[in-house]
Amino acid sequence: MQKLLDGLHDFQSKVFATRREFFERLAQGQRPDALFITCSDSRINPNQLTQADPGELFIIRNAGNIIPPYGALQGGEAATIEFGVAGLGVKDIIVCGHSQCGAMKGLLDPPPQDQFPALRSFLGHAEATRRIVRENYKHLEGEALLTATVEENVLVQLENLRTHPVVAARLARKELNLHGWVYKLETGVVFSYDPSEGQFLPLGEQRGTGTSGVVHRAI
Numbered sequence: 001m002q003k004l005l006d007g008l009h010d011f012q013s014k015v016f017a018t019r020r021e022f023f024e025r026l027a028q029g030q031r032p033d034a035l036f037i038t039c040s041d042s043r044i045n046p047n048q049l050t051q052a053d054p055g056e057l058f059i060i061r062n063a064g065n066i067i068p069p070y071g072a073l074q075g076g077e078a079a080t081i082e083f084g085v086a087g088l089g090v091k092d093i094i095v096c097g098h099s100q101c102g103a104m105k106g107l108l109d110p111p112p113q114d115q116f117p118a119l120r121s122f123l124g125h126a127e128a129t130r131r132i133v134r135e136n137y138k139h140l141e142g143e144a145l146l147t148a149t150v151e152e153n154v155l156v157q158l159e160n161l162r163t164h165p166v167v168a169a170r171l172a173r174k175e176l177n178l179h180g181w182v183y184k185l186e187t188g189v190v191f192s193y194d195p196s197e198g199q200f201l202p203l204g205e206q207r208g209t210g211t212s213g214v215v216h217r218a219i
Contacts (some may be wrong), residue, residue, distance in 0.1 A: 005058055015048055032055060032057055032058040032084070034094055036094050037095045038098070040063055058080070059086045060080050063102075063119060064103030066125050067081070067157045068160065069125070069160045070163040081166065093179070094181055095158055097145075097181070097182045104149045107130050108133070125156075132156070133148055141148070153206075154189055154193065155180055179193075180200070
């Protein structure tokens with residue numbers, strides 16, 4: 001806790017003090033460029049990863065970067081999507097999974113019901129991911145299987161996003177873009193799903209020059 005308090009003091013004295021006008025402008029309102037949906041894992045910092053300033057990303061974080069289909073759970077995810085798209089007018093939504101994801105490990109090997117009832121229930125919104133992996137990746141195990149699960153889950157959550165009316169309406173008018181990313185903790189590389197290739201490719205890499213080697217389906 002002391003480290004956090006020291007950091008807060010440094011922010012107020014060194015960061016806020018030198019950018020006071022910037023933060024005063026933020027107090028007048030926000031206009032983020034994108035809605036960034038990622039895992040609650042402490043090893044991911046969306047602003048650091050994208051080098052975005054405060055006010056540039058509208059963020060949803062939860063276990064496994066899961067977006068329940070519309071109507072399945074009237075919780076914070078649906079409300080945040082609705083406000084981000086209809087209220088703030090974001091033009092892009094990014095679903096960003098990551099390597100070594102504990103939630104995806106829990107999807108493959110569910111935690112004890114008596115200890116984690118809420119987590120098991122929430123992971124039920126990724127049942128399509130679990131079934132896709134179970135029925136189509138029987139030849140994989142270990143890290144390769146986890147990678148496949150992380151990637152397939154990103155695609156499943158993109159499909160779930162399309163069930164939200166505000167997203168469907170903006171997509172129909174071509175006013176919104178959806179993106180699937182996977183961040184590799186161990187290398188710092190971000191892979192983006194390319195529907196035309198059916199693969200996750202390193203961001204910025206030309207088509208057909210490399211993949212993360214697992215997913216082969218379009219959305």
